[in-house]
Amino acid sequence: MSWIPFKIGQPKKQIVPKTVERDFEREYGKLQQLEEQTRRLQKDMKKSTDADLAMSKSAVKISLDLLSNPLCEQDQDFLNMVTALDTAMKRMDAFNQEKVNQIQKTVIEPLKKFGSVFPSLNMAVKRREQALQDYRRLQAKVEKYEEKEKTGPVLAKLHQAREELRPVRDDFEAKNKQLLDEMPRFYHSRLDYFQPSFEALIRAQVGYYSEMQKIFGDLTQQLDQPGHPDEQRERENEARLSELRALSIVADD
């Protein structure tokens, strides 16, 4: 805070003890960090959930487009498979939406609320700073008069200056104390504040993936598809491709 240029000279003595200033800056610094992190976390959470919704919607589109293809009318097996897939996708999308709503309620909203305290804090710190400025200024003035020769006018001015100084100093001390009390408490409150949100977040994700496992597990069982290892799947794909290429009407390249 020493970057603020003073119009009237600096006081001779350090009016705020270094330790106090250091403590203040440390506490405020921590809170500024926290503000930054919670703000960015909130933004990222929002973007992440938006992307999640988009992904789910595009999954639904896969099965929806398949369902609208005329092949479904011609081929009963295909229709069965695609209908089953479509049902699964739609259910998953519904679960996803619910999951996102839950996250919105238990994580994003609280983050926003937490962040909304910071403007007030910052204003309060500014006001303390302003008070400090006034305090320094008036203190310098008092010291200026104190050093002068004690004539009548000087004494009068000195008295006046002291009168002005007193309430300003008191005001600063009050603000300083208040902030030094409140800031650590506020910082500490994050512990209790965020734990429930994150617990809810984990549970929401686990709940969603449990549904996913169940739905797709049932689906793959229904369609008689055991879990093949990847190498086998790759070989099958190669085999299908070779079958196609064996036809003359398919170009070999």
Next chain:
Amino acid sequence: MAEPGTDEPSSRTGSPDGEGQVSGERLLLHQRLAVRELIDTELSYLHVLRLCASDIRSSLQQLPQRDLDVLFSNIDDVIEVNSRFLHDLQETASRKEEQVHLIGNLFLECHEELERVYKVYCASYDQALLLLDTYRREPELQREIQSIIEAVLPQAGPSGLSFLLVIPLQRITKYPLLLQKILENTVPDASAYPVLQRAVSALQDVNTNINEYKRRKEVASKYTKVEQLTLRERLARLNTHTLSKKTTRLSQLLKQEAGLVPRTEDKEFDDLEERFHCVSLCVTEMKNNVAVYLDNLEAFLCFRPQEYDLDIPGGPVVQYCSLMRDLQLQAFPYFKQRLKGLVWQPLCSLAKALAGPQNLIKKRLDKLLDFERVEEKLLEVGSVTYEEQEARHTYQALNSLLVAELPQLNQLAMRWLGQILCTFMGLQRELAQQVLQRAEGSLAQLPHYHLSEPAFRKLVEDALGQTGHQLRSFQENFEKVLPPPTVQPLLPGAERQVQALLSRYGPEKLYQVTSGVSGAGTLDLTLPRGQIVALLQNKDTRGNSSRWLVDTGGHRGYVPAGKLELYRVIPRQEEVKEQEWPHKDSRHLTPAPVPSVPVVTQVVAVYPFVARSSHEVSLQAGQLVTVLEAQDKKGNPEWSLVEVNEQRGYVPSSFLARAASPAPWGWGLPS
């Protein structure tokens, strides 16, 4: 008795019975010879093949593998099939009487396999010949190849490799002839006869099919290439010939559209084409949708909420972050990779494979228009040119090719698509499994793991409600840290002004400006900090309550409400002694602090003054005096009524120190 190999023309002119018997025996002899020939030639054929495939091929090291594959094609398969065939043939030798019957059956059993294997070899033979041609142009290479062949098979002669490579073609065409020979030497009422007949026609069919297969392959390879031509290249290709072709087709099409000429309806083909079209659409749409899904997945993986540091050392926050980190580093990328490899790539390959047939279908339509024109001409004129005949044949070949292969294509494509879909579902299931596995550990450590979901939700709601309260109180506390009080004793003029406002409006209506206001509009006031005003209206004409109408004593106008604070006025001198100096208790900063600037001031006497009458009072320099009135009884401001040392009297005002001028009143006071 007839001797094997001798011909006795005289026996033919013998008696009918003897003749019948002799010719029967001769028949049997010839039959046996033919069978012998079949087996012996098969043996030597296989021997040569084996030499080609192993000795010769392995010696041709100077040729690249690619070339060797073209030259020798699927000769290994041919050898495999023929070895088995030979083995079975040789086995029949043990069963003398039924041998011919067995041979016939053997051919009937094997002919499909033979077709399958030989058609591939035959179809690629032309390419092999082309390759050999290029070798012939390099004498050095040619000599080397020749010497290798001569070392292994001297009887190959100067034509060398081409002589050897054509042998399978010769063999497959020989089978019907060999069988025919056996058939001719079999009595019609033998049990083997019908079997042999069928075998002969089967092998003839094999050859027909092989030829047809070859032709189709040629046609297909000519038209399936989907060429990526630039516009310039396409224009370069145009010449009078192609232009005339295209215009002819167009006119044919127009004639059809206009109903002048009947369109060739081919329901079978149309159905196939429609199904193909649906399959193609299915594949394209699925491919596009999967691409979008993958893009969204990528976007989702960009965001890393777990990377932010809230400085919380343990508990669910830490568990969440480590779980998400784990998922983002492993489970999700793995899912993405599998999706790309097992769903996306196959879809791309499938889509690409369908491009050839699409092209062929287009070409078929073009050729159909040509065909129809030629048919018309044939009807009108009775003959067509060679090119026109070729056009007819091309169309027919294309059409039969498509009709033959489209059903299978459709079926294979659908099957593959189905498999891809199942893979997609399987991948989703496995992703969920992975996530749950990794979350197991974190989940068990959660404080409220045992709670049911509804109970947990209620708990969270309550917790958030509580902490929400707490936050609000923090916010309020911070907002209580208010601007510094304005401690400004007033100038004399200001005091009078305040008195005037006070008497006019009453103490509850007085407000002090907390920081400088510069008015923008014509009705907005510009006021310095510390100015006292009286409130007239706490909203403006439009109902905006943050803009207040005030009276400065001289002017009226609007100021922002946020810059005004209630001004608690200390009543006049007499009451001042009884009134408490309102305390600013530094521990409880109240919302509306009392900047109690008394109208009565305490000042310091600057110069000494000696009283000259009983109305006056003496002063010492630096003495603290209380000003009771800033003017004398006649209103003259040059004298002030003060109290000092319990005495009251008048002193010259100029001997008193006034309050140091507060913040520069830069803006003009509204006069």
